Amino acid sequence: MIDQNSANSIADVARVRALLIQAAKAGEAISYSHLLAQLGHRFTRPKMRAVCKTLDVIDEAAIAAGEPELAVLVVRESDGLPGQGWWGGARAFVLGYDGPWTGPQATKLVREQQQIAFDYWRGRD
Numbered sequence: 001m002i003d004q005n006s007a008n009s010i011a012d013v014a015r016v017r018a019l020l021i022q023a024a025k026a027g028e029a030i031s032y033s034h035l036l037a038q039l040g041h042r043f044t045r046p047k048m049r050a051v052c053k054t055l056d057v058i059d060e061a062a063i064a065a066g067e068p069e070l071a072v073l074v075v076r077e078s079d080g081l082p083g084q085g086w087w088g089g090a091r092a093f094v095l096g097y098d099g100p101w102t103g104p105q106a107t108k109l110v111r112e113q114q115q116i117a118f119d120y121w122r123g124r125d
Contacts, residue, residue: 024121
């Protein structure tokens with residue numbers, strides 16, 4: 001039997017946002033698998049893609065509210081960088097970045113964007 005709370009948790013914008021804000025306040029990125037585990041799921045690619053849709057909604061609302069984006073905090077365990085969806089969206093264009101999605105340049109950009117979120121949320125209620 002499927003637990004409806006668990007099944008709907010990936011699309012729960014408020015819950016996912018709260019987890020990301022908690023990570024930002026702690027000054028930490030969070031892996032896709034760890035985020036999914038906190039939502040009651042094992043990592044699968046379809047679930048990761050579903051959570052990415054929720055991340056897009058969260059970031060659109062953050063931008064509208066004048067807050068830093070939070071999706072940049074969700075990273076792959078393998079290299080600590082966001083997945084293709086983050087890079088392929090308008091974010092890289094808006095940031096003026098057209099470099100590689102891996103390696104030192106990518107890491108530098110991601111760390112800068114993560115630090116913006118850390119600084120913004122640290123000390124906020």
